[in-house]
Amino acid sequence: MLRLLNPADKAEMLALVAKTQMFEKEEVSFISDTFENSSGEAIWFGAFQNEQMAGIAYCVPMEMTNETWNVLMLLVDPEHHRKGIGKALMHLMEDTLSAQGKRLLIVETSSTEDFQTARSFYEAIGYSKQGTIEHYYDDNDHKVTFTKRL
Numbered sequence: 001m002l003r004l005l006n007p008a009d010k011a012e013m014l015a016l017v018a019k020t021q022m023f024e025k026e027e028v029s030f031i032s033d034t035f036e037n038s039s040g041e042a043i044w045f046g047a048f049q050n051e052q053m054a055g056i057a058y059c060v061p062m063e064m065t066n067e068t069w070n071v072l073m074l075l076v077d078p079e080h081h082r083k084g085i086g087k088a089l090m091h092l093m094e095d096t097l098s099a100q101g102k103r104l105l106i107v108e109t110s111s112t113e114d115f116q117t118a119r120s121f122y123e124a125i126g127y128s129k130q131g132t133i134e135h136y137y138d139d140n141d142h143k144v145t146f147t148k149r150l
Helices: 007-020 025-036 085-099 113-124
Strands: 002-004 043-049 052-061 068-076 104-110 128-138 141-149
Touching (some): 002 085, 007 025, 007 043, 007 068, 043 085, 052 085, 068 085, 085 104, 113 128, 113 141
Parallel strands (some): 068 104
Antiparallel strands (some): 002 043, 043 052, 104 141, 128 141
């Protein structure tokens, strides 16, 4: 089941974030605060398998643009990788934003080998690589940007 997340989902969402071990303690705290204090425009999506959260996606509008949005998080429980959950969450996000008249979705990711699967995933679901900002996240860790017209 796919749906928008609500405040009652916070504990389960944070448990999934912690389970992935992708984030430092301060990043988990930031995610918690962001979820709790999201502006009315930010949208959080969840994927559930057997009534348990299996994935999260989060996007926000880009300031000073005409209906451009940015995916800030796409996270799937490692036990559910390669089952179509990430793709389903991205399609739900795209459909939701498109229905609201939004026109462009941006995804930014790392250039490191650890993120090769993510980069391949975005290209496989129709995102176009637009460019790279070298040494953005750290020395030799570049930001790779993808977009998709809605």
